[in-house]
Structures are given as structure tokens and as C-alpha cells.
Amino acid sequence: xxxxxxxxxxxxxxxxxxxxxxxxxxxxxxxxxxxxxxxxxxxxxxxxxxxxxxxxxxxxxxxxxxxxxxxxxxxxxxxxxxxxxxxxxxxxxxxxxxxxxxxxxxxxxxxxxxxxxxxxxxxxxxxxxxxxxxxxxxxxxxxxxxxxxxxxxxxxxxxxxxxxxxxxxxxxxxxxxxxxxxxxxxxxxxxxxxxxxxxxxxxxxxxxxxxxxxxxxxxxxxxxxxxxxxxxxxxxxxxxxxxxxxxxxxxxxxxxxxxxxxxxxxxxxxxxxxxxxxxxxxxxxxxxxxxxxxxxxxxxxxxxxxxxxxxxxxxxxxxxxxxxxxxxxxxxxxxxxxxxxxxxxxxxxxxxxxxxxxxxxxxxxxxxxxxxxxxxxxxxxxxxxxxxxxxxxxxxxxxxxxxxxxxxxxxxxxxxxxxxxxxxxxxxxxxxxxxxxxxxxxxxxxxxxxxxxxxxxxxxxxxxxxxxxxxxxxxxxxxxxxxxxxxxxxxxxxxxxxxxxxxxxxxxxxxxxxxxxxxxxxxxxxxxxxxxxxxxxxxxxxxxxxxxxxxxxxxxxxxxxxxxxxxxxxxxxxxxxxxxxxxxxxxxxxxxxxxxxxxxxxxxxxxxxxxxxxxxxxxxxxxxxxxxxxxxxxxxxxxxxxxxxxxxxxxxxxxxxx
Amino acid sequence: xxxxxxxxxxxxxxxxxxxxxxxxxxxxxxxxxxxxxxxxxxxxxxxxxxxxxxxxxxxxxxxxxxxxxxxxxxxxxxxxxxxxxx
Numbered sequence: 001x002x003x004x005x006x007x008x009x010x011x012x013x014x015x016x017x018x019x020x021x022x023x024x025x026x027x028x029x030x031x032x033x034x035x036x037x038x039x040x041x042x043x044x045x046x047x048x049x050x051x052x053x054x055x056x057x058x059x060x061x062x063x064x065x066x067x068x069x070x071x072x073x074x075x076x077x078x079x080x081x082x083x084x085x086x087x088x089x090x091x092x093x094x095x096x097x098x099x100x101x102x103x104x105x106x107x108x109x110x111x112x113x114x115x116x117x118x119x120x121x122x123x124x125x126x127x128x129x130x131x132x133x134x135x136x137x138x139x140x141x142x143x144x145x146x147x148x149x150x151x152x153x154x155x156x157x158x159x160x161x162x163x164x165x166x167x168x169x170x171x172x173x174x175x176x177x178x179x180x181x182x183x184x185x186x187x188x189x190x191x192x193x194x195x196x197x198x199x200x201x202x203x204x205x206x207x208x209x210x211x212x213x214x215x216x217x218x219x220x221x222x223x224x225x226x227x228x229x230x231x232x233x234x235x236x237x238x239x240x241x242x243x244x245x246x247x248x249x250x251x252x253x254x255x256x257x258x259x260x261x262x263x264x265x266x267x268x269x270x271x272x273x274x275x276x277x278x279x280x281x282x283x284x285x286x287x288x289x290x291x292x293x294x295x296x297x298x299x300x301x302x303x304x305x306x307x308x309x310x311x312x313x314x315x316x317x318x319x320x321x322x323x324x325x326x327x328x329x330x331x332x333x334x335x336x337x338x339x340x341x342x343x344x345x346x347x348x349x350x351x352x353x354x355x356x357x358x359x360x361x362x363x364x365x366x367x368x369x370x371x372x373x374x375x376x377x378x379x380x381x382x383x384x385x386x387x388x389x390x391x392x393x394x395x396x397x398x399x400x401x402x403x404x405x406x407x408x409x410x411x412x413x414x415x416x417x418x419x420x421x422x423x424x425x426x427x428x429x430x431x432x433x434x435x436x437x438x439x440x441x442x443x444x445x446x447x448x449x450x451x452x453x454x455x456x457x458x459x460x461x462x463x464x465x466x467x468x469x470x471x472x473x474x475x476x477x478x479x480x481x482x483x484x485x486x487x488x489x490x491x492x493x494x495x496x497x498x499x500x501x502x503x504x505x506x507x508x509x510x511x512x513x514x515x516x517x518x519x520x521x522x523x524x525x526x527x528x529x530x531x532x533x534x535x536x537x538x539x540x541x542x543x544x545x546x547x548x549x550x551x552x553x554x555x556x557x558x559x560x561x562x563x564x565x566x567x568x569x570x571x572x573x574x575x576x577x578x579x580x581x582x583x584x585x586x587x588x589x590x591x592x593x594x595x596x597x598x599x600x601x602x603x604x605x606x607x608x609x610x611x612x613x614x615x616x617x618x619x620x621x622x623x624x625x626x627x628x629x630x631x632x633x634x635x636x637x638x639x640x641x642x643x644x645x646x647x648x649x650x651x652x653x654x655x656x657x658x
Numbered sequence: 659x660x661x662x663x664x665x666x667x668x669x670x671x672x673x674x675x676x677x678x679x680x681x682x683x684x685x686x687x688x689x690x691x692x693x694x695x696x697x698x699x700x701x702x703x704x705x706x707x708x709x710x711x712x713x714x715x716x717x718x719x720x721x722x723x724x725x726x727x728x729x730x731x732x733x734x735x736x737x738x739x740x741x742x743x744x
Contacts, residue, residue, distance in 0.1 A: 421698055445694070614676075
């Protein structure tokens with residue numbers, strides 16, 4: 001795993017080396033093992049590397065093809081590089097290293113941009129074509145690895161993290177107010193937006209070609225959707241067998257590494273399945289890691305211990321306290337580079353740190369199973385609401401909703417009239433492509449009320465939900481309720497929040513690479529062809545997985561009710577012993593100076609949470625959002641960060657100057 | 659006992675504060691939940707507020723849009739409850 005950065009523009013070569021060195025230093029956490037740059041007249045490419053495949057110095061980046069006309073910097077893993085290399089060897093390609101990086105550059109030489117379709121993995125890379133003077137950037141299908149870009153005076157600048165841009169001369173970051181509005185609605189900006197104006201991501205599943213006079217983006221992969229007449233399996237046993245074949249291969253590929261591979265064990269079904277398959281393939285010793293909470297409501301330690309004992313793994317666990325969350329919050333924002341509505345990234349960062357402390361670089365984790373196999377409550381909620389909308393006056397249909405949120409007493413104790421008030425919002429609009437998420441987004445977007453008057457005025461005509469609804473109208477028409485909801489979860493939430501703020505950014509902050517067997521594109525494509533009842537059977541989530549694993553997981557884990565991964569959020573940010581920095585960010589002076597939020601409203605919220613009276617889920621999200629946006633402003637817009645010192649700069653182990 | 663105007667003023671003040679809205683944006687007949695001024699949790703807190711301020715208990719059967727959809731509806735609901743009590 002690595003970090004990359006670079007530019008295509010008019011810098012002199014001397015300036016190019018030091019600029020790249022500074023940009024890479026900002027992301028040295030992504031690759032502490034080795035670094036290098038390639039500089040030519042109009043271009044600079046650089047990488048910091050965490051060595052996982054081919055640990056020799058021969059694997060050092062940048063790497064070229066045989067005649068040195070193509071140069072690559074690469075972040076990620078291509079798991080099927082061995083098979084791809086065999087094919088290229090037959091076509092007379094000559095290799096200098098045993099890295100996956102070199103395979104990509106030869107593949108590009110052979111097949112051009114469309115070679116990305118042959119890659120199975122998680123990646124973001126840049127290739128410079130010296131002859132054509134073209135820069136090629138590509139990102140994996142679902143956006144596991146990040147890649148951002150911006151432009152300044154006709155120069156194109158890119159990097160694995162936005163913080164690299166802080167070191168490019170002349171770039172000043174400022175907030176995109178539209179993106180802020182998207183964040184407090186969807187928990188993410190709509191691709192390719194980021195929270196910063198004129199800074200974009202290379203959207204998941206796309207590549208870009210930057211030529212002297214032209215720049216183009218191509219989508220090479222989209223979540224495949226299947227209409228009801230084309231579902232492939234009707235029978236769960238057959239589907240489970242077919243799934244198992246693909247999934248087993250996905251795990252096998254993800255065990256390829258020249259360093260030990262460990263696994264996360266959350267106590268839920270998904271990571272228990274990945275662990276079970278790992279043990280099936282390599283029964284020897286496996287290290288597993290988990291996180292627990294001092295607050296009982298959120299803690300899953302007992303299930304983690306059951307799983308660790310069952311699989312006989314060498315298990316380590318760390319505990320996260322409320323104090324850990326506030327103490328680490330500034331760092332979490334520095335790495336996530338995005339507004340947060342929940343504090344859940346913090347424990348993921350502590351978990352990654354505990355892995356690093358055990359000298360492990362790679363962990364396999366269960367992300368994606370909920371999205372692909374109907375694990376989330378929002379899918380059940382949608383199913384119930386569709387059923388209820390057929391008879392909106394039914395007294396009994398809404399009662400099904402009580403089953404979904406047993407941990408929220410105000411819902412589980414409600415009468416059907418009450419549930420109507422809770423969940424009845426736009427109940428009959430079942431035709432909307434975003435029906436599943438209308439209520440959630442509508443509620444969350446109330447956080448916009450906290451914006452300052454001037455921001456409110458400027459974004460008053462921007463309605464993210466309606467815009468998205470229009471965009472998706474024809475795209476999602478004719479698909480079943482679950483497919484539509486899955487599309488939103490996978491395309492927006494998974495990539496924009498889960499895999500970034502809770503995934504890549506928290507792992508890489510600690511130089512840890514996550515690997516996601518459920519997100520192998522073959523697994524994704526398979527799951528999207530299934531009848532919804534094979535995923536959500538009645539209200540039984542992840543039905544296919546449960547059927548497949550009968551007798552192969554501890555009963556307690558197989559049959560436990562789904563627990564959403566949530567970190568404590570209640571009133572964490574109002575206590576007296578809050579770190580001084582967080583207090584400062586919420587102070588009258590900072591709220592006024594940054595101008596993003598309405599001072600009076602923030603004060604009202606603060607005192608409401610302090611008195612712990614009438615505090616809702618949205619209030620807590622608002623508090624987290626306000627604090628995270630204040631910190632983002634301070635670090636990235638105001639740049640209250642120390643300049644890089646000479647002594648901090650990375651050593652460039654490989655410098656190639658044309 | 660508070661008069662009808664005071665009741666309306668109090669309820670309106672509460673809703674403005676809870677929804678962080680401006681007076682001009684909240685008409686007496688605006689649909690509070692439909693327009694997103696308050697969400698479902700907001701309804702619960704509103705009920706708590708009615709209990710504390712006007713000693714009005716809300717039964718399950720009374721929790722319906724007819725009684726709660728706008729400031730006008732809430733005010734007449736509260737007035738009816740108080741009238742019955744007296």
C-alpha cells in the first residue's frame with residue numbers, strides 16, 4: 001500500500017523535486033518503507049511505499065516499462081497480477097521486478113486505458129506516457145483507494161490525500177458550500193465533489209486522461225443492476241454454492257502477500273465468515289484483532305471472544321473509551337479530510353494502530369457484506385414501508401417497524417399512530433428512485449439549520465435530495481426496492497464514507513492496509529444478480545450467508561440479531577474535560593471567525609446537549625458535524641498547521657530525472 | 659389559566675427554538691413535520707414540552723397528524739384538552 005502524488009504542468013525541475021518531496025512528506029504515513037520520484041519537463045510523479053509484495057529495493061517506485069516510455073506510481077494491490085503477468089510474458093514483455101506495479105505498466109502498454117477492466121484489486125495509480133505526453137489516472141471500481149485532483153493556472157495536480165495539495169505552490173483550499181450541504185444530508189459529498197471547492201476525486205470505477213490540450217473522464221465500471229425478470233437464482237442452496245466458489249477465490253487472492261496477513265474480528269457474522277474462509281485455506285496460525293467499548297451499549301467483546309475461541313486465533317483486543325474519542329478527534333479529521341456526522345472512525349483508527357503495534361501491515365475485513373446482502377436496517381425499513389404504503393391506513397403494518405430498532409426505546413414502545421408520525425414521511429412516494437433514503441436524508445438535512453445566515457442564503461436554491469432524485473429517475477426505474485436502496489448505499493455511502501473515513505484513511509493513518517473480500521468485483525456482480533428474497537428473506541438479513549454458514553460458525557454469532565456498528569456519540573463534545581483544542585474550535589471567537597455556523601444556534605445546541613434534555617440523534621450528529629467542519633477549516637483552510645521542517649522531509653530513495 | 663393567545667405564543671416560541679427557524683419562515687398553518695421543521699424525535703420532545711408547560715397529557719390515540727401537523731392544529735388540540743379538564 002502506498003501514497004502517490006504528482007502534477008502535470010510547468011514547474012522547473014529543481015522546484016519539481018522539492019515540491020514533490022513536500023507533497024509526499026504530507027502522506028508519508030501511507031508508505032513509510034520507501035519513496036521515489038520521476039521528473040520530466042512537464043510532469044512529476046512520486047510515491048511513498050509500504051512494501052507488501054516484493055520487499056526488495058527492486059520494487060521501488062516509480063517503475064517503468066521495458067523501454068522506459070511509460071512510468072507509473074501506484075497505490076494499492078492488484079491481486080491477480082500473477083495471472084496477468086503470465087499472459088504478458090507470452091506476449092514477450094520483459095520484467096525487472098516481481099511487483100504487481102510493474103505488471104500494470106506493461107498491461108497499460110499492451111492494452112491501453114481499458115486494461116483497468118482486467119485488474120482485480122483495490123488501486124489508484126498514475127501513468128505518464130512520455131511519447132504521447134499523456135497522464136493517465138485510474139481508480140478501482142468501488143473506490144477503496146483514494147485519488148484526488150485539482151487544477152491551478154492550467155496545471156493539473158493529483159494526490160492520494162487532499163493534504164498533498166497544501167504543499168503545491170499557490171493552492172489555497174476553501175470550502176465548497178454545496179458540498180457542505182451534501183455532507184449534512186447524505187454523510188458524503190456527491191462524487192466527484194469533495195468538501196473543498198475545485199478539489200475533486202477521480203470517481204470510483206473511472207479513469208482520466210490528461211493531454212496537453214484536453215482532459216477526459218471515462219466510467220469503466222458501474223454497479224451492475226438486474227431487473228426482476230433476469231435474476232439468476234431462485235433457490236438459496238444453489239446460490240450459496242455458487243457464491244462460495246467465488247468468495248473462496250476472492251479470499252485466496254487476498255491472502256497473496258510477502259508479509260503476514262491478519263484479520264479483523266468484530267463479533268458479527270461478516271468478519272466471522274472471512275475468518276472462517278481464511279482458516280479453511282490456511283489452517284495455520286492467524287492473528288485477529290478487535291475493538292471494544294467501555295460503554296456497554298456499544299461493546300461486542302463477548303461475541304468477539306466467542307469467535308476468537310471458535311477459530312482458535314491469536315486474538316488481541318483494544319478498548320475505546322469516550323475520552324479516546326475526544327482526544328483523537330482532531331487527528332481523525334486531519335486524516336479523514338471530510339466532515340463527519342458520527343465518531344465511528346476514531347475506534348477504527350485505534351484498531352488499526354493496535355495492528356501496527358503488533359508489526360502487522362495487512363488485515364482482511366468484512367466490509368461490503370451488509371451492502372451487498374441486505375444487512376442494513378434501512379433495507380428492512382424500505383421493505384416494510386413498501387408493504388405498508390399499499391395499505392397506508394393499516395394499523396398493523398407499521399408495527400413491523402418496531403422490530404428494527406429494539407435499541408431505540410422511543411420506537412420500540414410506540415403505537416402505530418406514533419410510528420406513522422415517525423416513518424410516514426412521503427410514505428406513498430414509492431416510485432421515487434431514492435424512496436429508501438428519503439426520510440433519513442430529510443431528517444439529517446435539518447443540520448443545515450446550523451449554517452450561518454450567509455451560507456444559508458447562498459445555498460438556498462440548492463436542493464441536493466431533489467437534484468439526486470432527478471438524476472437517478474431514469475437510471476433506477478424498473479428495479480426492485482432492494483436494488484435501488486443498494487445502489488444508493490454502495491455508490492454514495494460505502495465509497496464516500498465507509499471505505500474512506502472509516503476505511504482507507506484510518507488504516508493508512510497507521511500504515512495498515514485493509515483488504516475486502518466481499519468487494520471483489522466478481523462477488524459484487526454475483527450478489528447484484530440475486531433475487532432480493534435471497535438477501536433479505538422476510539426480515540431476516542443476509543439470508544444467503546446464514547444458509548451457507550450453517551454448522552460452520554458458532555450458533556450465537558450465526559443467529560444473533562444485527563447490531564449496527566456505532567460508536568458512542570452522546571454528549572462527547574460538551575464535557576468539561578474536553579481537550580482545549582476542541583473547546584477552542586467551539587468557542588465564540590472561532591465560530592465567528594470561520595463564519596460557517598450560526599453562533600446562537602451552536603450555543604443553543606451546546607446547552608441543550610449539556611443539560612441532556614431532549615437531545616435527539618440528529619442533535620448529536622449536528623454537534624459532531626459542527627466540530628468536524630470547524631477543525632477542517634482550521635487545518636485546511638486557515639492552515640493552522642506547522643510548516644514542514646527540513647528534518648521531517650522524507651528521503652527520496654529513487655530519483656529519476658529525464 | 660393562560661389565555662389562548664399566550665398558548666399560541668408559547669407553542670410557537672418552542673417550535674421556532676427547536677427548529678432553529680426564523681419567525682417569518684413558520685406560518686401558523688405550515689406543516690411542521692411534512693416541511694421538516696421537526697422530525698419524529700422533535701415530536702416526542704414537543705409532547706414532553708406540552709406536558710410540562712400546559713399539563714396536557716397526550717394519549718396514543720391522539721398522536722395523529724390532525725392534532726399535530728401545524729401550529730394551529732396543536733393550539734386547538736391543547737385548547738380542547740384544557741377545556742375538557744376545566
